Amino acid sequence: MDSQPSRDDRILEALEACRGRDDLSDPALADLAAEMAADPDLEAIHHRLRQIDVKLAAALHDVPVPQRLAGRLLERLGAIGATEPQPEVPAPAVEATGQSGRESQVAVPIFSQRISRRWLLAAALPLCAAACLFAAVWLGMQKAAFYSESRVLQEAIALFREGITEATETAAPPADYPFSRDLLRVAGMQWRPIRGSFLGRSGVAYELPAEGGFRAALYVVKCAMDGLPVAPPRRPAFTTANCFASAWQDGDLLYVLVVSGGEAAYRSCLTTAHGPVT
Amino acid sequence: MGEQCAGMDIAQLVAEHHGAVYGYAYRLCGSVPEAEDLTQQVFLLAQQKLGQLRRAASARSWMFAILRRCFRRGRKRWQPASAASLRLNIDNIPAEVPRDEQIDRQRLQEALNEMPDGFRMVLLMYYFEDCSYREISEKLQLPMGTVMSRLARAKGHLRSRLFEPACTAVQPGQAASSQRG
Numbered sequence: 001m002d003s004q005p006s007r008d009d010r011i012l013e014a015l016e017a018c019r020g021r022d023d024l025s026d027p028a029l030a031d032l033a034a035e036m037a038a039d040p041d042l043e044a045i046h047h048r049l050r051q052i053d054v055k056l057a058a059a060l061h062d063v064p065v066p067q068r069l070a071g072r073l074l075e076r077l078g079a080i081g082a083t084e085p086q087p088e089v090p091a092p093a094v095e096a097t098g099q100s101g102r103e104s105q106v107a108v109p110i111f112s113q114r115i116s117r118r119w120l121l122a123a124a125l126p127l128c129a130a131a132c133l134f135a136a137v138w139l140g141m142q143k144a145a146f147y148s149e150s151r152v153l154q155e156a157i158a159l160f161r162e163g164i165t166e167a168t169e170t171a172a173p174p175a176d177y178p179f180s181r182d183l184l185r186v187a188g189m190q191w192r193p194i195r196g197s198f199l200g201r202s203g204v205a206y207e208l209p210a211e212g213g214f215r216a217a218l219y220v221v222k223c224a225m226d227g228l229p230v231a232p233p234r235r236p237a238f239t240t241a242n243c244f245a246s247a248w249q250d251g252d253l254l255y256v257l258v259v260s261g262g263e264a265a266y267r268s269c270l271t272t273a274h275g276p277v278t
Numbered sequence: 279m280g281e282q283c284a285g286m287d288i289a290q291l292v293a294e295h296h297g298a299v300y301g302y303a304y305r306l307c308g309s310v311p312e313a314e315d316l317t318q319q320v321f322l323l324a325q326q327k328l329g330q331l332r333r334a335a336s337a338r339s340w341m342f343a344i345l346r347r348c349f350r351r352g353r354k355r356w357q358p359a360s361a362a363s364l365r366l367n368i369d370n371i372p373a374e375v376p377r378d379e380q381i382d383r384q385r386l387q388e389a390l391n392e393m394p395d396g397f398r399m400v401l402l403m404y405y406f407e408d409c410s411y412r413e414i415s416e417k418l419q420l421p422m423g424t425v426m427s428r429l430a431r432a433k434g435h436l437r438s439r440l441f442e443p444a445c446t447a448v449q450p451g452q453a454a455s456s457q458r459g
Binding site for chain 2: 069196200202
């Protein structure tokens with residue numbers, strides 16, 4: 001690909017970006033304006049592109065919203081007691097369009113004025129069921145499609161090398177992301193939440209106290225992957241630049257242990273006599 | 279919570295905008311759990327920064343800006359936008375405007391997932407936030423040429439995945455250069 005686009009390319013790019021006559025007065029689209037003035041075919045293409053854009057924008061907005069998402073969000077925000085949110089949450093059928101509340105009334109007035117809430121609910125139930133089914137199937141398909149073991153380990157090592165960027169927590173870690181029963185618990189261990197920085201997921205990072213020049217961290221996220229051992233192997237599955245890492249699956253939790261300082265340090269984190277030798 | 283602005287509190291923001299924020303998040307992430315996580319992050323930040331919201335009318339664009347920042351922060355380390363990953367292509371403009379039911383929703387998301395983050399972000403700002411190329415350039419602090427290039431390529435890719443079997447070729451050079459001789 002040329003770093004300097006040709007004039008034709010620039011015109012085509014402008015054609016895609018231009019929304020209408022107002023944009024054509026922009027000096028950045030001067031070439032396109034000149035071409036369109038001279039070429040009625042180009043203007044027709046532009047008009048058709050705009051119509052297709054409207055269709056695509058509508059399709060992109062059409063995202064089924066998980067049931068009770070608003071309620072769950074409010075619960076997590078600790079604001080559920082502040083109001084009675086459910087009556088304010090838009091009807092599920094309107095949610096399924098990806099629009100909500102006041103703005104959806106502007107966008108689809110016919111829906112809000114002519115169709116009763118009961119009808120919307122009745123229509124929304126099959127949609128929600130279909131959305132749940134789709135989500136379940138999709139999650140099943142996703143199981144190992146996007147993450148390979150080496151990618152998981154490399155991401156964990158990258159995170160490990162970044163060091164501790166967030167404050168550690170003093171409260172007990174969330175029960176949803178427990179420390180692995182296959183690793184030795186040591187005094188002084190700390191934890192911090194993971195908020196999307198590992199595989200784009202939420203979870204917990206346990207930091208083991210650095211001793212004798214080695215450092216170790218355990219990352220725990222909810223993620224199902226095929227082909228992983230069910231316990232940490234006695235020898236690290238991945239080694240690079242003094243980092244030793246392994247991943248294993250325990251139920252719906254993915255554990256990744258990363259240790260710096262040597263293979264012996266890695267083994268010293270494990271409880272004895274378990275895990276296959278890899 | 280505590281802080282309130284423009285007469286809005288976080289419960290009202292959730293009630294009015296959770297669908298739009300989730301929809302945008304889903305289109306960006308391509309997965310239900312990641313979209314839920316991202317939506318939650320957005321509302322958590324919105325709750326913390328509610329004092330910054332000056333007008334209720336701009337709540338949605340404010341939340342979309344938070345959403346983009348959260349998404350970029352979570353993704354930039356392992357999926358950088360690579361320049362010119364997609365071909366510029368207007369050969370695939372359908373001869374007729376497709377009907378709604380002709381747009382396959384699953385294929386639409388697949389096409390989005392195939393794009394590098396930088397392209398997907400620009401495309402969604404154009405379609406989802408209704409931003410002009412100039413606004414996208416300002417908000418993402420990217421040169422306008424880069425925005426136009428990514429937008430054109432992303433749109434071309436989307437159309438090729440959605441309409442390619444049914445499209446009638448338009449000669450890109452011909453229409454644009456027919457008067458140049």
